[in-house]
Amino acid sequence: MKISLDKDPIGSWESLKDHLKRYVKSAFATNSKSFEVERQKLLDTPGVLFQEPFIELLPAYKSGKTLKHIDDSVLPAMPKEAIEAFQKIAGASLISSDMNLYTHQEKMLSKAMGKNRKHCVVVTGTGSGKTEAFLLPVMASIIKEAKKKWAVPTEPTRDWPQIIKWNSSRKEIRKETRPSAVRALLLYPMNALVEDQMSRLRATLDSDEAHKAMDQELGGNRIRFGRYNGSTPVAGHPFKFDPKKDRWVKSPKREQLTEEIKKARSDYNHHKSQLADATDELELAKSSCDDLRFEKAEVVLATLRDQSEYIPRIEAGACEMFHRWEMQATPPDLLITNVSMLSIMLMRHDNSDAPEDRADSQIFEATREWLEQDREEHVFQLVVDELHLYRGASGTEVGYLLRLLMDRLGLSPDSHQLQILASSASLDEDDQSYEFLGGMFGLNPKQAKDRFHIEAGDSIYPQKRAECKLPDKVADACIKVQKETKSQVLVHLSQPGLLEKIVSEQNMKILVQAFFDNQKQRYTSLQLSEMSVKWFPNLLKEQQQAATQGLFLALAQASILKLVNADLLPRMRFHWMAKNIDGLWATVKLSSTDDKRNVGSLLPDPRLSYEGKRILEVLYC
Numbered sequence: 295m296k297i298s299l300d301k302d303p304i305g306s307w308e309s310l311k312d313h314l315k316r317y318v319k320s321a322f323a324t325n326s327k328s329f330e331v332e333r334q335k336l337l338d339t340p341g342v343l344f345q346e347p348f349i350e351l352l353p354a355y356k357s358g359k360t361l362k363h364i365d366d367s368v369l370p371a372m373p374k375e376a377i378e379a380f381q382k383i384a385g386a387s388l389i390s391s392d393m394n395l396y397t398h399q400e401k402m403l404s405k406a407m408g409k410n411r412k413h414c415v416v417v418t419g420t421g422s423g424k425t426e427a428f429l430l431p432v433m434a435s436i437i438k439e440a441k442k443k444w445a446v447p448t449e450p451t452r453d454w455p456q457i458i459k460w461n462s463s464r465k466e467i468r469k470e471t472r473p474s475a476v477r478a479l480l481l482y483p484m485n486a487l488v489e490d491q492m493s494r495l496r497a498t499l500d501s502d503e504a505h506k507a508m509d510q511e512l513g514g515n516r517i518r519f520g521r522y523n524g525s526t527p528v529a530g531h532p533f534k535f536d537p538k539k540d541r542w543v544k545s546p547k548r549e550q551l552t553e554e555i556k557k558a559r560s561d562y563n564h565h566k567s568q569l570a571d572a573t574d575e576l577e578l579a580k581s582s583c584d585d586l587r588f589e590k591a592e593v594v595l596a597t598l599r600d601q602s603e604y605i606p607r608i609e610a611g612a613c614e615m616f617h618r619w620e621m622q623a624t625p626p627d628l629l630i631t632n633v634s635m636l637s638i639m640l641m642r643h644d645n646s647d648a649p650e651d652r653a654d655s656q657i658f659e660a661t662r663e664w665l666e667q668d669r670e671e672h673v674f675q676l677v678v679d680e681l682h683l684y685r686g687a688s689g690t691e692v693g694y695l696l697r698l699l700m701d702r703l704g705l706s707p708d709s710h711q712l713q714i715l716a717s718s719a720s721l722d723e724d725d726q727s728y729e730f731l732g733g734m735f736g737l738n739p740k741q742a743k744d745r746f747h748i749e750a751g752d753s754i755y756p757q758k759r760a761e762c763k764l765p766d767k768v769a770d771a772c773i774k775v776q777k778e779t780k781s782q783v784l785v786h787l788s789q790p791g792l793l794e795k796i797v798s799e800q801n802m803k804i805l806v807q808a809f810f811d812n813q814k815q816r817y818t819s820l821q822l823s824e825m826s827v828k829w830f831p832n833l834l835k836e837q838q839q840a841a842t843q844g845l846f847l848a849l850a851q852a853s854i855l856k857l858v859n860a861d862l863l864p865r866m867r868f869h870w871m872a873k874n875i876d877g878l879w880a881t882v883k884l885s886s887t888d889d890k891r892n893v894g895s896l897l898p899d900p901r902l903s904y905e906g907k908r909i910l911e912v913l914y915c
Contacts (some may be wrong), residue, residue, distance in 0.1 A: 299566045301850030303347075304354050304822070304843040305869045310870070318343075318875070322914050326890040333896060334581045334808040345871040347842070350808040350819040352865040353419035356752040357394035361385050364395075368404045369434065371411075376441040379511035380434050389426060398751035399427045406431035407713060408440075411673065413714040415681065415720045415731070417846040418751040421865070425494060425904045427749070428715040433517065435713075436627050440512050444472040444670075450514030453610045458555050460532055460548045461650060464516070466625045467610045472515060474624040475664030476657060478675040479653070479699075482632050483683050488523055491630050491679075492614075493603035499613040501602075505532070519614035525637045526552040527617045533648045533743055540649055550617045551617055558616060559608040569598050623757070625660050637695055640702060665704060665711055673713050681718040683817040684734060686873060688701035691732045700736070707736030708745075722749045755806050756818065762808040762828050764801060767785060769830045770842050771795040776844030796845065797852040802862050803843075806831065819869070881907035 315337050324330060337343050369377050385391035395403075400420050403421070405412040413804070416427040448469040454462065462684055465474060482488045498504065499517055508516055530547040572595040579588040606614050615626045631639070644653035665672050676696070678684075683693045697707065705712045714735055721727045725739065733743035764772075771792050808828040809817040820828075826838035833841055853863055881904050883894030893912055901909050 301854070302843065302847050304839070307347055307868070307870055311872075313539075314343065314872070325891070326885075326888055326892075328885060328888040329891050329893070330776045335745060336896055336898050337877075339898070344394075345873075345874060347871070348869040349809075349822060350867040350869065351755075351806060351817050352421055352863070352867055353751070353817070354754045354865065355396045355398060355422055356754055358397040360392055360394050361389050362391040363762075364400075364403070368400060371407060371436050372434065373441070374908070376434075380437045382511055383504065383507045383517075384430060384433050385436060386507040387501040388429060388498045393736075395430075396423055396427075396751065398421055398749045399430060402427040402715075402749050403430045403434065405711065405749070407434050411710070411713055412747040412749045413716075413731075413745050414749060415714075415716040415718055415721060416749045416751075417718050418749070419719075420437050422751060422868075424717040425491070428497070428717060429494075432628065432675055432677065435513070435673060436477050436517055437568045438513055439477070439671070440472075440517075443469075444512065444515050446513035447471075449514060450509070452613070452776060454608075458552075458559075458620060460551050461623070463620050464610050464612075464615070466558060468514070470515065473660075473664050473667065475627075475661040476629045477627045477664075477676070478626045478629075478677060479636075480628060480630045481636060482630070482679050484523070485523055485632055487679060488521060488630055488632055492519075494606075495628065495630070496603050502605045504613075505611065516611065516613045516624040517628070518613050518615055519630065520621045520626040520628055520629040521823045522618070522621060522639070526621075528549055529618070529644070531648060531651055531653070532619060533651065535648070552621070552739035555608070555616065558606055562605055562608045565598070565605050566602065569595075569602070572598050574900040618654075619652040621657045622654060624881075625657045629657070633695065636699065638650060640695075640698055658699075662702070662704050669711065673711050674705065675713045675715055678714065678716040681716040681734070682720045685730075689734065693736070695789055696734075697736050708741060714746075721748060723750065739867070743756050755810075757802075757815065759812040760807045760809050761804055763831055764804055764829045764845075766832060768796055768801055769833060769837075771842035772830075772841040773837060773895050774844070774849065776840045777850050779844075779847055788825055792856055793848050793852050793855070795850040797858055797863070799858070799862055802858075802864060803819060806864050808874055831866045878912040879909050880912050881905065882910060883907060 305313050315334070316786045318337065319330070319334070331467065339348050353564060361384060362484065363513050364381060366372070366374070369380075372380070381391060389395065396418075398416060401415050402416055406414045414428070414431070414662045418424060418427075452469075454467060480491060482491065497629050499519060507514075528547045528551045530545060532545055534545045534549055535541075553684070560718065572591065576588070576591040576595050579591040582588075606612075608616065608617055615624075617848075621629070639654040639657070642654040644651040644655055649684050665674060673901070676699075678696075683689075699705060700709075726747060728742040728746065729739045731737070731746050732739050735742075737745065772893065775792055775796070806817075807823055809820065811818045822842065823838075826842045829845070831843045832840045849863060853860065876899070879897045879900050881894030881897075885891040885894075894905060896906060896912070897904060900911065903909055
């Protein structure tokens, strides 16, 4: 078997530090030996250039039902045919039908879509599927309505003409009659998160598999989504008033939109052609029995498929809506925006004197009308990501903004037509959290406690302190793994069974316990040296580092070779920390032992004096 050093976090960190230190020494080299030695000592001091790495244990959660086994015990308020449609559409690209949901995803879905429709906040850790936890109830809610009320489009296969008009809409082209409204508003604190969600929704709703499922289950109707921020074309109105001609004339924004659509369509068609060519090449490579050609074709196709998440699908049958004027006239089911943009949208109104005017106010009016059509079943879902960021003065501003939004839609904080779905990294199920949620969304603490469900997930790690010292035989095995991989790129382990001695279910339980803080009753991040002492307390300091490095190498290789169930191997994140060097300072003094040295004691930061001597910045010539 082989061990690869690219799976060695400690070795990689040491290599990175060494390269950066060598750069400093070579770029600013001097002919003073004592100066070089003292500067090296400073560079090696923690906090000057590098801080000791921290290790974080990523949470792991228990699994629940597979998507295809979700039934009326989880979704009691949904008819059987709606549950089946939900399974097929969500299973097309969001979560595989055969994949187990986490229990927190299952509970979020059940609480959000139950007969009482709770507000839900998921507070699980990074990489735990928080996005899916709120997307599942959003999709379930829309599909439930669609199965019951949406009429089938009369021309669902029609595509856009070659020239797309500024006022063309998918609804008009495909002859859709179901009401257009924002059924879910996904609110993010920053544009980077908006873009990330857009790529997720393209993969979820605009894949060929998702379209096929919607054709079968929703009669060709589409669950539409749109990004609404500064990047969405085009800002402004389609007509402007010309006082010289005393009439409304075409706005230059229409030409700008035409060019934007042309470019987007060209990019999409080019990408579509590349995908088709790459698929054909893969089939040819398969039949040629040329392994190298096949591997290359696989990589090219996989890369192009990944790129699909960043390219809007410019077709009438696509779910993504591309520009503002179409979204203003026929709002998407899912509107994705940020806090700043929402604030601006609430202030923009159409001009009743302008012909066919477009404005953000139309989005809210259409949504309000949709809510009024059925006061019992039509529910507006407000999704707030990164809820923990909205604290203090900025949080108060966002809270008032959300209340303005509710008022605009004809809703109140305690309305049964409003459902709040949120994610947060730091919220506990206590009185303080309910007070925060109530203040944020306009409820008193008691109302918040009654309406909100906080979902923390079911951790697979025990929530109590236990033994965290690894056995001596495991320490010896870890040191052997480290020695056999040192200074080599790839090596064979000379002793069979080394990995098996290290990676056992019992040892993995011990390893995880080192992260548990008994005082705080939770798992915390720790410095690398602290972890080494906890795992290998009987070893000397140098041996502890070697054993820890060997442990991580063994874990990585066991994962690659699938020696144990992947669920048993803990996932960890390393935090490497470095900072820019602002300069170098020294006392004003000549050396009596080194005639090449023109300064006294070196310091990494400025100050007035040191040991009674004046401090000045060292300049390099």
